[in-house]
Amino acid sequence: MQGFDETTRSGAVAVPARIVARGVGVVARGGGEILRGISLAVEPGRLLALAGSSGAGKTTLLEVLAGVRAPDRGTVLRADVPAGGSQAELGFVPQDDIIHRDLPLARTLAYAARLRLPAGTGSAEVQSAVDRVLDALGLTGRAGVRVGLLSGGERKRASIAVELLTRPAVLFLDEPTSGLDPATGAELITLLRDLSRRGTAVVLTTHTPADLSRCDTVGFLSPDGRLVHLGPPEGLSAHFGVDTVEEVYGVVTADTPDLADEGPGADEPTAEARSAPAQPPRPLGALGQWALLTRRSADIMIRNRLSVAVLAGSPVMIVIMFVMLFRAGAFDPADPSPGTAAMILFWIAFGAFFFGLTYGLLQICTEIAVVRRERLTVLRLGPYVLAKATVLLPVLAAADALLLAVLRALDRLPAAGWSVYGSLFATTVLASAAALALGLLASAAVSEPGQATLMLPLLCFPQVLFSGAFVPVPQMAWPGWALSWAMTNRWAFESLGSGIGLNALWAHGRSPLGPPLLASYGDTFGGPTARGWIWLAGFTVLFLTGAWALLARSCPRARAVAETAAPSP
Numbered sequence: 001m002q003g004f005d006e007t008t009r010s011g012a013v014a015v016p017a018r019i020v021a022r023g024v025g026v027v028a029r030g031g032g033e034i035l036r037g038i039s040l041a042v043e044p045g046r047l048l049a050l051a052g053s054s055g056a057g058k059t060t061l062l063e064v065l066a067g068v069r070a071p072d073r074g075t076v077l078r079a080d081v082p083a084g085g086s087q088a089e090l091g092f093v094p095q096d097d098i099i100h101r102d103l104p105l106a107r108t109l110a111y112a113a114r115l116r117l118p119a120g121t122g123s124a125e126v127q128s129a130v131d132r133v134l135d136a137l138g139l140t141g142r143a144g145v146r147v148g149l150l151s152g153g154e155r156k157r158a159s160i161a162v163e164l165l166t167r168p169a170v171l172f173l174d175e176p177t178s179g180l181d182p183a184t185g186a187e188l189i190t191l192l193r194d195l196s197r198r199g200t201a202v203v204l205t206t207h208t209p210a211d212l213s214r215c216d217t218v219g220f221l222s223p224d225g226r227l228v229h230l231g232p233p234e235g236l237s238a239h240f241g242v243d244t245v246e247e248v249y250g251v252v253t254a255d256t257p258d259l260a261d262e263g264p265g266a267d268e269p270t271a272e273a274r275s276a277p278a279q280p281p282r283p284l285g286a287l288g289q290w291a292l293l294t295r296r297s298a299d300i301m302i303r304n305r306l307s308v309a310v311l312a313g314s315p316v317m318i319v320i321m322f323v324m325l326f327r328a329g330a331f332d333p334a335d336p337s338p339g340t341a342a343m344i345l346f347w348i349a350f351g352a353f354f355f356g357l358t359y360g361l362l363q364i365c366t367e368i369a370v371v372r373r374e375r376l377t378v379l380r381l382g383p384y385v386l387a388k389a390t391v392l393l394p395v396l397a398a399a400d401a402l403l404l405a406v407l408r409a410l411d412r413l414p415a416a417g418w419s420v421y422g423s424l425f426a427t428t429v430l431a432s433a434a435a436l437a438l439g440l441l442a443s444a445a446v447s448e449p450g451q452a453t454l455m456l457p458l459l460c461f462p463q464v465l466f467s468g469a470f471v472p473v474p475q476m477a478w479p480g481w482a483l484s485w486a487m488t489n490r491w492a493f494e495s496l497g498s499g500i501g502l503n504a505l506w507a508h509g510r511s512p513l514g515p516p517l518l519a520s521y522g523d524t525f526g527g528p529t530a531r532g533w534i535w536l537a538g539f540t541v542l543f544l545t546g547a548w549a550l551l552a553r554s555c556p557r558a559r560a561v562a563e564t565a566a567p568s569p
């Protein structure tokens, strides 16, 4: 590990910053107080550790200082040390990794750099920023290794490297040493200390007593969220009248007196700093983000064996099953099989739905920590969601085309012109698009991949039951009839039937089973094919908007710290 010595001088920050919290309080949703009356200053060139028992509020305080979360009481203000000029960035490393595991380290850093560095940054500058942070964190030798194969300590350093790309003035880290062995943890703290010596203010939370002795200042929280000590680590145990830092955790209770509130000191941010909005350099625009995120998503998908297996395997498996299930010639007007013809169309609609849903379900929840972090500063959610659809729609269209082509080649579908097959193809692609959007919505709604997997049957069952294939829509009880309007599969099934002329086959084909089926299904296939397309396109837009809205709620933007002033009680 290089550290931030003279050879890595480019790791220095351009604009050091000071952050001052005064009387900060945070109230939990249930009404309990998480933090009470906390005042402290984060200084450039200093390494501040926040310690305290589990649940004391360390992460909450870190998030408030970083602008990730707004305080309910008090103020958090920042002052960039030199007057004038643009304000420098804040870096935030949460506990979860904030890099994609499927990409080689240098590649994932290059994507992060293109997203975070100002619009118009050239390839050479991106490469030099990546080389700089790899060097600074001792990861140059691991540049070509897939992130998932790095050790825990290397991955933690890789997450820090992402943050250093923009030369942040203040770097916040939530438990950076958790899960690391003592030597690796100590090495990491030394590295952060070197970083702080170069002008960056570093704030971290930790549970490891050994970390505290390597920091400049320790802020100790009581179990009820008050700051009960703030000072150099050497004075910590003496302050509480015990021999070791470990013992401090035992003696600090809700009865421990508050730190005397002397405030953060005379050089509090000036009035100008209070009112100055943060002016980060202009980031990549919406179109640029969409193009970059599309490339990154495609790159990740191709490199992930599981996703390649799902993308290629599920259409092939479903086509084989359909071929095994249905006999040839169900659409032959001379000897039709009316019931089978309807079932073939239903299962084509369901196949298109299933491809789209399975493709979408794991897209967002598997990288939510990365999205959350990128959203804090630069990421736009519209381009992000659209990039997912852009990458997956062509693959879905290919799967739908394969399904139709194989079924036609093996005579499970009738000999018909290009216009009929164009209509069937358009229906399946729209059905897949709506299902993909539903999958993305579900993926944005859950918090982990396990929950997304559980959603699969929950989303599929109603689409089978209420599509109108097994119980025709005119025969449904009214609650089922009402629900059927919300089923994308109903509209795909109806458009397929109308596009292929199922009513005519049932009415004029030489099978006595046709007319009764026609009577039972009513005008299910009698409407224009485009009616189903409009419904499917509408659902696609609705579900994509829903995914965007859910992400906007769960992944908020960071608040400009200078503006996070809440009224004091």
Ligand SMILES: Nc1ncnc2c1ncn2[C@@H]1O[C@H](COP(=O)(O)OP(=O)(O)OP(=O)(O)O)[C@@H](O)[C@H]1O
Pocket (backbone or CB within 6 Å): 028, 029, 030, 034, 052, 053, 054, 055, 056, 057, 058, 059, 060, 061, 205
């Ligand atoms: N959004 C929230 N809504 C309700 N309660 C919350 C919320 N965020 C945090 N808490 C509660 O606030 C308390 C402090 O949480 P926090 O994660 O800040 O503590 P911590 O000191 O970092 O804990 P640990 O060391 O175990 O990570 C906990 O009891 C937690 O359950």
